[in-house]
Amino acid sequence: MKKGDKIAAVLIIALIVVSAISVFLYKQHIKSSHHIASIKQDGKVIKTIDLDTIKEKQEIKVPYNGNHFNIIEVLPGKIRMKDADCPDKICVKTGWISEPGQSSVCLPHKLMITIEGKNAKVDQISS
Numbered sequence: 132m133k134k135g136d137k138i139a140a141v142l143i144i145a146l147i148v149v150s151a152i153s154v155f156l157y158k159q160h161i162k163s164s165h166h167i168a169s170i171k172q173d174g175k176v177i178k179t180i181d182l183d184t185i186k187e188k189q190e191i192k193v194p195y196n197g198n199h200f201n202i203i204e205v206l207p208g209k210i211r212m213k214d215a216d217c218p219d220k221i222c223v224k225t226g227w228i229s230e231p232g233q234s235s236v237c238l239p240h241k242l243m244i245t246i247e248g249k250n251a252k253v254d255q256i257s258s
Contacts, residue, residue: 165181165183165248166181166182166229166230166231166246166247167179167180167181167182167246167247167248168180168182168210168228168245168246168247169244169245169246169247170191170193170203170242171242171243171244171245172193172195172240172241172242172243173241174241177193178191180205182205182207182210182229182246183207183208185205185206185207186207187207188204188205188206189205190203190204190213191203191205193240193242195240199216199217199239199240200214200215200240201214201215201217201222201237201240201242202214202215203244209227209228210227210228210235210244210246211223211225211226211227211228211235212225212235212237212242212244215237215240217237217238217239217240218239219239221238222235222236222237222242228244228246229246230246231247231248232246233245233246234246
């Protein structure tokens, strides 16, 4: 192995170590922030929930056009669309979401749940 190869190997290993440490610190920062679920229908926020303060299971029924519905289930630290009467049920198949940036969407009912980070300012539950 030549001198230049050794220097390149050391630099690559150092880059990998720095990258791994950065990812670890970022994940720790995300876990320490508040997780706010924002529920929107037709582009309007209908409810926000601080997932870090939820102590027991909650279910929220969201009607659409009088005849249709979505049922949202909330547990400590996570949220999902438990049931819906839309044809494809992709929103139900999405499952639990819990990290900032994740979302669950029901296009037929124009309903979206997104998880936001610590910058959102809400109490436990607000409408």
